[in-house]
Amino acid sequence: MTALAHQFFTEPSPVTDCAVSVRNVGKVYAGVVTALENINVDFPRGQLTSLLGPSGCGKTTLLKIIAGLLPATSGEVLVNDLPVAGPGPERAFVFQDFALMPWANVLRNVAFGLEMRGIAKSEREEIARSHIAQVGLAGFEARYPHELSGGMRQRVGLARALAVNADVLLMDEPFSAVDEQIRRKFQEDLLTLIAREKRTFIFVTHSIEEAVYVSDRIVLLSARPGRIAQIIEPAIERGGDPDAIRRHPAYLDTVDAIWQSLKTYLE
Amino acid sequence: MIVFGHRIPMTGSLLLWALLWEIVGQLKLTILLPPLSRVVLRAFEIVPTETFLSAFAVTASAFVAGNLIAILVGVPLGILMGSSVVADRIFLPWVNLFLSAPLTALVPVIMVLFGLGQTTIILTVVLFAIWIIVLDTRAGVRSISPSLIEMAASFGAGRWQTFRKIYVWAALPEILAGIRLGVIRSVKGVIIGQLLVSIVGFGALFKLYGSRFLMEHFWAVLIVLFALAFALAEAFAWLERRVEFYAATRG
Numbered sequence: 011m012t013a014l015a016h017q018f019f020t021e022p023s024p025v026t027d028c029a030v031s032v033r034n035v036g037k038v039y040a041g042v043v044t045a046l047e048n049i050n051v052d053f054p055r056g057q058l059t060s061l062l063g064p065s066g067c068g069k070t071t072l073l074k075i076i077a078g079l080l081p082a083t084s085g086e087v088l089v090n091d092l093p094v095a096g097p098g099p100e101r102a103f104v105f106q107d108f109a110l111m112p113w114a115n116v117l118r119n120v121a122f123g124l125e126m127r128g129i130a131k132s133e134r135e136e137i138a139r140s141h142i143a144q145v146g147l148a149g150f151e152a153r154y155p156h157e158l159s160g161g162m163r164q165r166v167g168l169a170r171a172l173a174v175n176a177d178v179l180l181m182d183e184p185f186s187a188v189d190e191q192i193r194r195k196f197q198e199d200l201l202t203l204i205a206r207e208k209r210t211f212i213f214v215t216h217s218i219e220e221a222v223y224v225s226d227r228i229v230l231l232s233a234r235p236g237r238i239a240q241i242i243e244p245a246i247e248r249g250g251d252p253d254a255i256r257r258h259p260a261y262l263d264t265v266d267a268i269w270q271s272l273k274t275y276l277e
Numbered sequence: 278m279i280v281f282g283h284r285i286p287m288t289g290s291l292l293l294w295a296l297l298w299e300i301v302g303q304l305k306l307t308i309l310l311p312p313l314s315r316v317v318l319r320a321f322e323i324v325p326t327e328t329f330l331s332a333f334a335v336t337a338s339a340f341v342a343g344n345l346i347a348i349l350v351g352v353p354l355g356i357l358m359g360s361s362v363v364a365d366r367i368f369l370p371w372v373n374l375f376l377s378a379p380l381t382a383l384v385p386v387i388m389v390l391f392g393l394g395q396t397t398i399i400l401t402v403v404l405f406a407i408w409i410i411v412l413d414t415r416a417g418v419r420s421i422s423p424s425l426i427e428m429a430a431s432f433g434a435g436r437w438q439t440f441r442k443i444y445v446w447a448a449l450p451e452i453l454a455g456i457r458l459g460v461i462r463s464v465k466g467v468i469i470g471q472l473l474v475s476i477v478g479f480g481a482l483f484k485l486y487g488s489r490f491l492m493e494h495f496w497a498v499l500i501v502l503f504a505l506a507f508a509l510a511e512a513f514a515w516l517e518r519r520v521e522f523y524a525a526t527r528g
């Protein structure tokens with residue numbers, strides 16, 4: 011890592027208020043594949059933290075353990091200081107492949123989480139409508155997933171996660187199945203969303219640029235078995251013009267430094 | 278079908294066979310085969326009669342009841358097998374065995390257990406219909422994208438909710454295909470059951486006509502039954518095509 015880069019991102023500051031805390035978590039699949047080993051990391055409340063690392067390093071595994079969809083082999087996860095035993099209303103998941111119900115229209119898909127919570131039909135549809143409008147899909151409520159583009163489908167997935175009003179949003183490579191132009195637009199929208207919503211985001215990505223662009227904090231994982239290699243806080247001002255960020259020297263240098271660091275894991 | 282460069286529709290070959298039947302019948306070669314025209318006239322005569330209608334009613338009720346039971350038991354069982362490895366191990370060998378077994382041989386066993394009545398007929402229908410429903414439902418459930426199940430779990434859906442809101446809908450194309458095949462098989466089931474019991478519905482009619490050599494009556498009822506079974510299968514095929522877009526769009 012170059013001395014120059016060090017000016018532009020800092021080593022992590024201690025987390026005072028953490029929404030999610032992962033303690034000594036390990037995961038062994040089927041008794042043989044060690045996917046994660048001794049993971050200790052805190053996710054600060056109201057910020058976006060990315061999990062970044064080479065393919066197969068266990069990013070999805072860690073996110074699903076936090077979601078309560080997978081049991082950890084060892085260690086524990088605390089959400090709002092309470093140990094996780096399964097999925098809970100304070101967390102919502104955004105899926106890489108959208109996971110929309112093809113037989114249900116946009117409105118029903120977005121309202122699904124509320125439906126599972128037993129909220130009355132008229133109320134949940136009203137909430138769903140406002141979130142559909144928020145992600146820019148007003149007018150598409152009666153459409154079916156197969157009538158939408160990939161980008162629109164992921165907006166539906168996002169609206170569904172937002173509709174349940176969870177503190178923590180878990181996103182597994184949410185933009186990887188949409189094309190590059192839409193992806194950039196999504197990243198900008200995500201920054202607007204974070205500024206507005208004040209929720210905790212945990213965001214898995216393959217892309218270094220994406221991680222640096224959207225994250226307050228980046229957790230770098232090493233290749234299998236996944237361990238925490240480094241935690242980085244890009245020192246980037248996010249208030250202004252979104253395009254300015256991509257030209258900012260801190261952005262470019264952080265991307266480069268992470269690349270140098272990850273390169274050591276590729277052969 | 279193409280004959281001498283001319284396109285002959287399927288009904289053409291059907292007409293040809295009908296003509297052949299008529300000719301053979303008119304030649305009076307055997308008492309077993311009366312001319313088709315007389316059989317058709319007889320059919321119009323028989324269908325409105327009290328005897329036919331009550332036989333039809335009793336058959337239809339056994340048919341509907343048996344299929345309902347087969348669906349209500351078969352679909353949940355198929356979903357259970359598709360979603361649980363343990364259940365699959367326990368039930369799959371039996372389902373496969375019964376699917377290919379000569380079920381007619383089992384009907385006398387049901388007769389011994391449940392007597393010569395409507396119960397036996399209904400159970401025969403279930404026996405014929407259920408296995409293909411189970412297997413098709415299981416196949417449908419196994420093709421559900423795992424992330425849809427995770428999605429439901431992540432929003433706190435319980436087992437019963439996941440069953441009602443995800444499994445049934447996601448596997449609907451396969452479930453309907455299974456029900457259609459089950460219905461076709463159970464036409465066989467209901468007639469075989471009635472023939473063996475032979476004091477209920479069409480079974481009793483066939484026995485009566487057969488023993489008195491009323492061949493026109495015999496063939497008339499048979500043709501009506503064939504037509505009904507065919508219409509039923511077509512109706513289900515039509516219904517299935519209407520939900521085909523599920524299969525095309527999920528994944």
Ligand SMILES: Nc1ncnc2c1ncn2[C@@H]1O[C@H](COP(=O)(O)OP(=O)(O)OP(=O)(O)O)[C@@H](O)[C@H]1O
Nearest residue numbers: 039040043045064065066067068069070071072234
């Ligand atoms: N159900 C499973 N059974 C056995 N091994 C698994 C299972 N799921 C994942 N693995 C293995 O665990 C490791 C981590 O998988 P995971 O999907 O978490 O990686 P990832 O970082 O999300 O990868 P990608 O970037 O490709 O999405 C991989 O080597 C994978 O092969």
Ligand SMILES: [Mg+2]
Nearest residue numbers: 069070071182
């Ligand atoms: Mg992954």
